Amino acid sequence: MPVSKLMRIQDLKLHFRSAAGVVQAVDGVDLDLFYNDAIVILGESGCGKTSFARAILRLLPRNVEAYTGKVLMNGNDLMGLSDEAFRREVRWVKMSMVPQAAMNALNPVLRVGDQVSEPLIVHAGASRETALKSAREMFQRVGVPVDFMNRYAFELSGGMRQRVAIAMALVTVPELVILDEPTSALDVLTQANIFNLLKRIKQDFDMSFVLITHDIATSSELAERVAIMYAGQIVEVSDATRFFSAPLHPYSQKLMASVPRLRGNQELEFIPGNPPSLIGIGQGCRFAPRCEFRFEKCDQDPPVINREGRLVKCWLYAEG
Amino acid sequence: MIEAKSIPEMENNPASTMEIAPEKRNSALLVIENLHVWFELKRLGFVHAGYVRAVDGVSFELDRGDSLAIVGESGSGKSSLMKTILGLNQPVKGDIIFDGQRLSELGGSQLRHYRSKIGFVQQDPYSALPPFMNLRSILSEPLKINRVSNSEERIRRILKVMDEVRLTPAEDFIQKFPHMLSGGQQQRVVIARAMVMEPKLIVADEPVSMLDASVRVEILKLMGRLQESHNLAVIYITHDLSTVRYFSKRIFVMYAGKIIEMSPVDEILNNPSHPYTLALLAATSEPDARNAEKMREVPAGEPPSLVNPPTGCRFHPRCPRAIAGLCEVKDPPYFTVAPDHQVACWLFE
């Protein structure tokens, strides 16, 4: 049961300059994160979810056009910190990330044991021995045999490498861990194993997880809350139980209807058209062009409505 | 029959493959007969270090218009099997008979003709399309290679196939380059390319796994429609069981180079038999909030190395119901559980 607020994100914006124009990847996101929570950011490709993760961790590329908003953690606005202070006090200390395709991003010339101990040496100022000891413990927790610590990345299977990447994010015991598509390239059995691992870690560590994915089915393995992202904005936030049984936003409904089921008879639905380009996005509801329920009000940007504790950004739920 | 080189391991390999009825051999579109695809491992470039037994004795037949799903994880051999059917790998033993002709006996232009009758749909639509060619060139390639020299005829076929995959207006699309299209549109182009030579068989390797959820359905439906209208035989290779029902009538489950269960799709979902199949089904998630409250049962360990597969039944080290003294000694043959439903597992003796 989510208790107190870990992080409050207000009107977060991250825009990039590109050859074709300004990409409004994250365009005014409001979200609350709680301690010991597991929230899933669900969205399809191009909705801005990876940029959102980067925005929170301030892992910005060089062509940033705008980076504004408030990220309040323990009462401090992280956006006000200098880059150096952020690096020293926040990144990998208070929160960390398992990036997309992390298993392919492991350093090929370092032993995996050294890579997992590195964050402790760099961010917590630990000595090499202490760091290796913590790394050893972490290896055990994530289920990689300890004698693999001396191996190189290419000697491990995909599932093992993903576990190593997770260990790297956990070794400094941060309060918040962001996982970007942690199982997208893995087999079914390995996926299930990784999710079992994440469930166990959540129990053991009291951490808060943010899981970013487009895979609706596996997201339910970890989700206590669900946030749907579309075209740079969050359009629905809800607890998992109510979301998976009865999503509110038309886009969420279509998404749920497009998930293939092992058994049963229902027809699969798909959403015609394409998500809007994040360059030069107009006013008004961004899903309106593809929505079957659209009406005149949808030409204006919809407000965020609170429906019995669930948040939905849609005119259909406004008063009247 | 391709002669297996004098490989000592081959001698000991028990022939626990299906016997294909002789009359089937001629009427079925595709017959895979005791296929073995082994890759030689060389250390230091030339020192022999064993064989990777990617496909280790597979037999089945496929009729015209039949749709088959091959399900397995990485390391199961499904990719190697697929590539051998496409003619990209050479089997070391066993044969492929397509439309009455043995693949091993084909050469030169006959081989090209064989290839033109099988369409290939790949997993990643973006890397499956040459980025520097526009759609017109991409779709012309198979036609040009197969000596369709008349450019009007080529255009006619290209426009027809673009229409079938619903990339219209076709005249506008053929000028575009792959990076201008969305993932779903790119995959349609890949499908169009596979269809442009009017093949009889389509081999689709995870055709939707890299697409967004909402687009997956669109593509699967498209492929289903094409299959019906052209009476295509389809081999759909995936590791995601939840899509199989929408697209195939039969399913084969592969593990460590062998097919361990064969069944119609509905039958296997209602009556899964092999412990590995059961594990796969148990590990497949569906969107349900209660999933977060419990752990899933997963068999311990990892898929075995294909260089030194376990003796006997290859799944026995991870199997929760292995019979001691039997499963690790003898490789099980196929047992019939229900009509058209075979399992290679000693539990069903």
Add this chain to the structure above:
Amino acid sequence: MNTLKKYFREILQYPSAVVGSVMILLLVAVSVYALVTIPYEKALQLWRGGEDVWYANPQYAPPAWMNFFSDKDLPVSFKLHSRDAGENQSVTKEVVLGEQNTSRTFITYTFDFNYDEFPQEMALLFNTTYEVKQPFVSILWATPDGREIRVGDFGVSKKMTYRISQDTKLQRRLGGLPPIQGLFADPNAQTPVPFKGTYQLLINGVSFEQDSHIEAEFVFYGQVYGLAGTDHLRRDLMVALLYGAPIALAFGLLAALGTSVLTMIIAATGAYYGGWVDELIQRITEVNLVLPFLAILIMVGTFYDRSIWTILGVTILLSIFTGAIKSYRAIFMQVKESAYIEAARAYGASSGRVIFRYLIPRMIPLLIPGLVSAVPAFVFLEASLAVLGLGDPSLPTWGKIINDAWLNAALYKGYYYWILEPAILLMITGLGFAMVGYSLDRVFNPRLRGL
């Protein structure tokens, strides 16, 4: 097309690319101009041709615009032909008929001399017609302060060049002074200083036959000449400087293009086929990397043939199997595994088709920066060979100019322009291509952008 436009816009973001492109465009413009105004045959003739081509130029003359920079005004060369009398006010000609088919011809050349240095030389080139009897001329020199000096009297053959500085009789008449100095010197000055003002050269000629005519061209050899100066053979350096541009560019481009294309094809073949083909190509490359490139070229040039085509051919041959093969091969090995290559093989593409239609087009954007950067290397190579004396002797190239200058001890004698002009052009070529190549590299290889 759109990708090209996108690349173009990106390239223009780099100031170095803009500057470099401007330089290259200048060179191309010069080349085009050279090729258009001086056809190939004429250029060779100008460069090789003898006295009649170069006769009117001074020797070792710096360019005329040097006068802006030096405090001393140096005399500029000019020619005056009696034919042009009437149109050109500086020349007058009058023919007076006399009795018995004789005629007298009066030719006057008038010019201003306001320079601080003496001219190199003055000459009269006579062109006469007659059957038996030679015409006879008497030449007078009129200084600005009214003195008249008798220059010479002599008979003139059909084609004759009279060089004033060679006339020893005149020298004696001037009291031992070198004739040119004597004619121009200020009579009142202690040291020989030219006297400024308007001078006149008068020819008083007599012809003894009816159809006997006298034409004369007065050539004034200044100390400076033209836009680029002259060399030891009186050749106008502009010819070689202008013509050197297309030659340098052509050699550089052909060599760079030939090498890059062939290297790419070979790398692709090796990477695609693997096995012994690949091994063989790698071994050949490694051996070739050790071979001394310039030494071999020198040997070929010395013992075999120095024509530019031979040198170009050998250069390309030796440059194909270089380290570039290894880097292209690495990229090909990677691209070879792409899904679209696999798809192509699945729908029946032959190996040749895969290489030429799928692998190589993928590589062309990567090829371009290397190609552009290689051009100046080859240009310098050709120039180096020419400087060493192994260039094509008949072609007017920049390297040849430097070679001539060096052989004639230009720097020692102070003829700096002779070396600097071709050197600067070579530098501009090198810099222009290098800057564009560097920016292209940044555009086509985005991974380098962070650097």
